[in-house]
Amino acid sequence: MPKYIGDSKVPVMEFCEYCWEVLNDDGTCPTVGCVHNDLLSLNESETEPTKGE
Numbered sequence: 001m002p003k004y005i006g007d008s009k010v011p012v013m014e015f016c017e018y019c020w021e022v023l024n025d026d027g028t029c030p031t032v033g034c035v036h037n038d039l040l041s042l043n044e045s046e047t048e049p050t051k052g053e
């Protein structure tokens with residue numbers, strides 16, 4: 001059993017959880033109109049919790 005997980009030598013490759021494209025350096029999804037980007041912009045600009053619908 002490994003004592004720890006992750007060597008931290010491997011570059012962090014992040015994939016979009018919606019379309020599985022490799023994310024851009026700034027963490028955005030390269031796919032235009034992807035939900036991932038919508039969530040990002042929501043986190044950036046809107047701080048108020050809107051729970052409409």
Ligand SMILES: [Zn+2]
Pocket residue numbers: 016017018019020021029030031034035036037
């Ligand atoms: Zn995406």
